[in-house]
Amino acid sequence: MKRQETINSYRNVIEGHVAKAPLGSMPIQQVTADDIEGYYLALKLASSSINIHHAVLSQAFRIARKKKLISVNPMIDVERADRDDGRRAIRRFSTPARRCCSDRSTAAMHGRRSART
16 A cells, blocks of 8 residues: 555645646547657656656556556657756657647647647
């Protein structure tokens, strides 16, 4: 059984970040690896924190795949953040992920869907 501290950390990832991000309002069947990488880029956190988000999302998508809610797990194509020794994470995400993140974040701020959705 998970310690309460771990459970609180995972809850914070979901309620404090994922649910508030454009990713959190997408139907799970439409989420792509680029969407997840874009979400990571928007976080602007240290790699160790991003890797906690990665672990939570990985488990959620594993469960969704097992329950046949999705046919493909997009986390298969998403890498953990690079180690950063206490500095901001060095991101190696693709240009489409950067563009996707920017488009969706801008659209979300204006209350509309981006052209890529």
